[in-house]
Amino acid sequence: MKVCTDATLFGAMAPVKGGERVLDIGAGTGLLALIAAQLGAAEVTAVELDEAACREAAENFKDSPWGDRLRAVPQAVQDYARTTVDRFDLIISNPPFFENHSKAFSFHRNRARHTDELSFGDLIEAVDGLLADGGILYLLLPLHAVAGFTDQSREVGLCLMRQRDIRGYAHNPPKVAALTFARTAGPPEMDLLTIYRAKGIYSPESEAYLSEFLLRFGGRS
Template identity: 30%
Template sequence: MSLFKFKEFTIAQDKCAQKIGTDGVLLGAWAAPYKEPHTILDIGSGTGVISLMLAQRYHRANIEAIEIDQDAYEQAAENFENSPWGDRLFCFHAEFQEFYEEVEERYDLIISNPPFYDSSSVKTDSQIEEKRQQARFDDALPFEELVYGVYQLLDIDGTFACIIPKDRETRFLEITSHFQLEPVRTTYVKGTVDSKVKRCLMEFRFRESVKENNSKNLVSELVIEKARHDYTEDYKSLTKDFYLKM
């Protein structure tokens, strides 16, 4: 079995097309809603790593996760059950579109490491790649559907956190603005100091809440490595509560 050990929990990932990656761990460590969340929703949970990181960080939060792929759903549920916080974690096997049409709950924090390749991108026909493609391409959950669902489910003072590619930031901001969501924190992620920005870590709140609290968009930059496997102090500080060797 393929296991990934963190300081306080272990992830089995042998059934998942998308293995533990930097994006998910970054988001789980970085997200910091302005009020402590008691209800959290993780959209597209995969292995469940983000949910588990948030369970470790927020001791009073109940966390629900959604996963469309049967194998990944079973793996996330198993990882939840085997963690120290199994009583606060629950995974649904469902499409997000189906979920937000049926659920009436509002969440303090909604978080997602969404499929991020545009559906117009070239895909391979290999059956071996099929599930990995589903996890990475946005046919099953386009950004418009993701943000609309967040609009339906987020508490008026809640926070939506996600990680997206830099080259899709402009379009994503158009969609979030349409649904009354304003960026309140943005961190641009670079592999090394000389490389281009690859990812955007972003937090949003409803426009009404932003105005009431006079919030501004706090913009920063995070560089991951000084050299190969030589991590920056910022990256080590962000992930030290989770990675074994940080």
């Protein structure tokens, strides 16, 4: 299983509480779902439209120490939301957000990177129906999309509670943000995470998050 450090960091920061039911929307090959299980989620459902990626996620789940708490669902989240009675304490997603960029050549890369199958409106509508009372939505977006997504989320009563901007180095501007939404109004908490303090060297904060997950730190991933 190919692991992206940035995605691992996003997952490692997820506000997972022990015993929670977690949904991963657009799960790909299951990285975020696996992290949620490792962080103590009681049950993790990974919904992924692409059948090949979903099969790989299912294999990764079976090979993990948390296989009994993980399941992969080969379905569009819009359809899943219409047919399931399940509700989730935490919904996590690293959704496609390249809608303003040229299409990728590969069909599978195109599905992973563009919003043709899942618009922000579709995602918000699905989350609204799938989130349990008191539940949280946690997702990664580019900064240019945060304002629009936040406005749309507010229409269904989901308010931005925390925005953590993420940059590669201290001299770089942040390009993405880890966002936490809930049905609770109030001013959002804002902060900034720098991934690296030098080339190939993680910042102390990043290292603290990643140490449980990356082999170079002795993690279990």
